[in-house]
Amino acid sequence: xxxxxxxxxxxxxxxxxxxxxxxxxxxxxxxxxxxxxxxxxxxxxxxxxxxxxxxxxxxxxxxxxxxxxxxxxxxxxxxxxxxxxxxxxxxxxxxxxxxxxxxxxxxxxxxxxx
Amino acid sequence: xxxxxxxxxxxxxxxxxxxxxxxxxxxxxxxxxxxxxxxxxxxxxxxxxxxxxxxxxxxxxxxxxxxxxxxxxxxxxxxxxxxxxxxxxxxxxxxxxxxxxxxxxxxxxxxx
Numbered sequence: 001x002x003x004x005x006x007x008x009x010x011x012x013x014x015x016x017x018x019x020x021x022x023x024x025x026x027x028x029x030x031x032x033x034x035x036x037x038x039x040x041x042x043x044x045x046x047x048x049x050x051x052x053x054x055x056x057x058x059x060x061x062x063x064x065x066x067x068x069x070x071x072x073x074x075x076x077x078x079x080x081x082x083x084x085x086x087x088x089x090x091x092x093x094x095x096x097x098x099x100x101x102x103x104x105x106x107x108x109x110x111x112x113x114x
Numbered sequence: 115x116x117x118x119x120x121x122x123x124x125x126x127x128x129x130x131x132x133x134x135x136x137x138x139x140x141x142x143x144x145x146x147x148x149x150x151x152x153x154x155x156x157x158x159x160x161x162x163x164x165x166x167x168x169x170x171x172x173x174x175x176x177x178x179x180x181x182x183x184x185x186x187x188x189x190x191x192x193x194x195x196x197x198x199x200x201x202x203x204x205x206x207x208x209x210x211x212x213x214x215x216x217x218x219x220x221x222x223x224x225x226x
Contacts, residue, residue, distance in 0.1 A: 034214060043204060043218050044157075044204065046214050046216070088155060102159060104156070104158070
């Protein structure tokens with residue numbers, strides 16, 4: 001069965017530090033991959049997506065992610081974190097034949113210290 | 115100019131009651147969804163509608179009944195509410211089955 005794993009439940013970084021949030025998926029074919037962010041009390045906002053092509057994708061708010069097929073990973077990165085980036089981050093997989101069903105990871109909560 | 119809007123944002127009700135959550139999208143999308151986020155923040159799809167037709171029903175109790183009067187609306191009606199139904203319910207929409215989903219702000223349902 002398809003699944004998404006976000007190994008880090010909670011990450012704390014200092015403002016200005018670099019960030020990498022891990023995401024691994026289990027799926028037999030190439031999936032569609034997404035990162036969403038959820039600020040406290042808010043809905044989910046799409047940060048970036050990968051469907052095909054260049055494996056390094058750029059998103060909003062200075063985020064990027066790299067799809068590595070050999071590692072079944074789609075890690076999210078940001079070179080310099082801002083305090084406003086504190087939120088819950090979700091990786092999601094859409095099945096390549098039908099993205100009607102997004103499978104989400106359990107999320108990583110990011111705390112940013114000044 | 116909200117893209118996907120849900121009402122109400124908060125809903126507190128007693129066990130056994132029947133309640134509805136409304137969702138509307140003004141993006142012109144033809145696919146709409148309901149997701150449930152539990153207390154551990156785990157998100158799981160409940161239903162998916164494409165052009166008002168049910169596409170996905172993820173083993174949700176039949177106390178939950180989605181209704182799509184038109185492509186821009188997908189409402190969720192819940193009968194005989196139980197304590198375990200307490201969660202945040204998110205509505206979402208997408209242009210087709212192969213594009214990203216846009217989410218609403220969520221409805222926090224608390225059953226007491």
